[in-house]
Amino acid sequence: MSNIYIDGIGGFDGGEYSEIRIDGIGKCLGSFRSDCLLVDGAFHCRGNIDTVFFECNGNMDIWGDLSADKMEIDGMLNIQGCNRLEANCICCEGAISISGHIMTDIMVKRADINGALSVRGNGKIEGDEIYCDGALHIEGQISADIVSIDGIVTAREIVGDIITIDSFAKPPPVFGACSVIGTIEATNIELSGVTARTVNGSNIVIGPGCRISSIDCNGTLSIDRSSIVNKITGNYTRI
Amino acid sequence: MYLISKKDLLALTGISYGQLYRWKRQRLIPEEWFIKRPSYTGQETFFPREQILSRINSILEGKDKYSLEQLAQLFSPDAVNNTISFEMLSSISEINLRLLPIIKAEYGKTEYKIFDLALLEAISRTSEKPGVSEENAHSLVRKAASLQSKPYGQTYTAFSAGGSMYIVLTRDCEQLQFDRSIKVIDTHSLRELAGKLNIKYRSFFKNF
Numbered sequence: 001m002s003n004i005y006i007d008g009i010g011g012f013d014g015g016e017y018s019e020i021r022i023d024g025i026g027k028c029l030g031s032f033r034s035d036c037l038l039v040d041g042a043f044h045c046r047g048n049i050d051t052v053f054f055e056c057n058g059n060m061d062i063w064g065d066l067s068a069d070k071m072e073i074d075g076m077l078n079i080q081g082c083n084r085l086e087a088n089c090i091c092c093e094g095a096i097s098i099s100g101h102i103m104t105d106i107m108v109k110r111a112d113i114n115g116a117l118s119v120r121g122n123g124k125i126e127g128d129e130i131y132c133d134g135a136l137h138i139e140g141q142i143s144a145d146i147v148s149i150d151g152i153v154t155a156r157e158i159v160g161d162i163i164t165i166d167s168f169a170k171p172p173p174v175f176g177a178c179s180v181i182g183t184i185e186a187t188n189i190e191l192s193g194v195t196a197r198t199v200n201g202s203n204i205v206i207g208p209g210c211r212i213s214s215i216d217c218n219g220t221l222s223i224d225r226s227s228i229v230n231k232i233t234g235n236y237t238r239i
Numbered sequence: 240m241y242l243i244s245k246k247d248l249l250a251l252t253g254i255s256y257g258q259l260y261r262w263k264r265q266r267l268i269p270e271e272w273f274i275k276r277p278s279y280t281g282q283e284t285f286f287p288r289e290q291i292l293s294r295i296n297s298i299l300e301g302k303d304k305y306s307l308e309q310l311a312q313l314f315s316p317d318a319v320n321n322t323i324s325f326e327m328l329s330s331i332s333e334i335n336l337r338l339l340p341i342i343k344a345e346y347g348k349t350e351y352k353i354f355d356l357a358l359l360e361a362i363s364r365t366s367e368k369p370g371v372s373e374e375n376a377h378s379l380v381r382k383a384a385s386l387q388s389k390p391y392g393q394t395y396t397a398f399s400a401g402g403s404m405y406i407v408l409t410r411d412c413e414q415l416q417f418d419r420s421i422k423v424i425d426t427h428s429l430r431e432l433a434g435k436l437n438i439k440y441r442s443f444f445k446n447f
Contacts, residue, residue, distance in 0.1 A: 126264050143263070143264055144264075145257060145261060160256075160260055161255070161256070161258075161261065162257070183282070185256050186256050186260075187255040187257040200246075201256060216246065218249075
């Protein structure tokens with residue numbers, strides 16, 4: 001298989017390659033498969049991408065689906081018109097923005113979002129483990145065995161086994177910003193600085209600065225004095 | 240169709256939120272079974288009672304023998320191409336042995352797909368219901384033979400009208416309403432029956 005290196009300005013139509021390296025400004029007009037995709041400059045792709053390793057330190061726009069074994073995003077990745085983003089491992093120190101008029105499903109084994117991830121539309125993120133040290137915004141659902149967020153998250157629904165959200169772990173980017181979530185459902189839940197409509201779980205710890213409309217707990221429940229909870233139901237033990 | 244709330248489901252089966260959502264992600268529980276309805280807390284999730292309880296039982300029974308990926312394969316519509324020979328039908332205890340001659344005559348084939356088996360199991364169960372004669376069961380097999388090429392992600396309902404018995408197949412989660420002159424005799428999720436048959440008789444199937 002051949003390689004593609006773009007140092008100045010160039011483009012290709014798609015196909016199958018071993019390594020694609022964009023150090024200048026590149027454009028691809030179709031779908032491609034590759035073993036390795038490295039973007040240090042700017043790259044625009046109007047097709048689906050299937051690659052084993054994907055690293056973006058520059059700026060990249062994709063109009064299509066993306067599948068990778070490992071993704072490292074240190075720059076800026078914009079995805080539009082994507083039905084599905086699939087990866088074993090996503091490590092984002094930069095920013096990933098998914099927008100467009102169609103619903104995007106993100107399937108991942110493990111995601112480490114230390115920068116920002118924004119998903120517009122009613123899409124969802126599914127994975128085994130999702131860690132976030134920055135900001136995560138999704139208009140749909142996050143579902144994972146472990147969801148651990150030390151930062152700000154907005155989502156319609158977060159469900160899983162262990163959910164920990166600490167909005168006070170980092171200085172908020174805007175004064176007074178906190179995580180806003182519709183429904184949180186998990187076996188074990190620990191929240192700080194979270195506003196949520198419904199929290200359902202077995203073992204729930206409501207830390208400082210939370211505003212929760214309704215809690216349904218069937219295990220142990222602890223609520224910090226500074227938090228406001230309107231309604232509690234279930235067969236729980238207060239600790 | 241009877242529904243069960245998520246809260247009641249977890250209490251009844253003893254599974255956790257984590258397990259429920261893991262199984263959903265693994266496609267062991269179809270997304271369309273999560274039915275959202277408005278409630279006083281905003282929104283509540285319900286499930287088709289019979290299907291979800293049967294599926295969770297199957298998962299709990301099978302999870303020590305198979306990995307979750309294997310179980311997902313067994314419940315997947317892709318398993319629809321698994322076939323079994325007519326001679327092996329007699330080894331499937333879920334199929335009424337008395338129906339075998341009529342099955343052979345009406346289906347007239349040597350290989351049976353998992354959909355056929357699920358349908359025949361459903362008819363066998365119906366044949367054991369009070370008031371269902373052997374002739375009624377034979378007539379159901381005759382009618383079922385014309386349905387053999389359909390996918391199995393469906394609900395089977397056997398009903399009687401004007402002294403005869405009929406089968407109707409609907410998509411899972413769809414509710415059937417009959418007038419009073421029609422009596423529903425039996426209903427089963429073919430997907431559930433097929434999943435259980437796949438697990439129990441895995442070694443019998445070709446193409447697996």
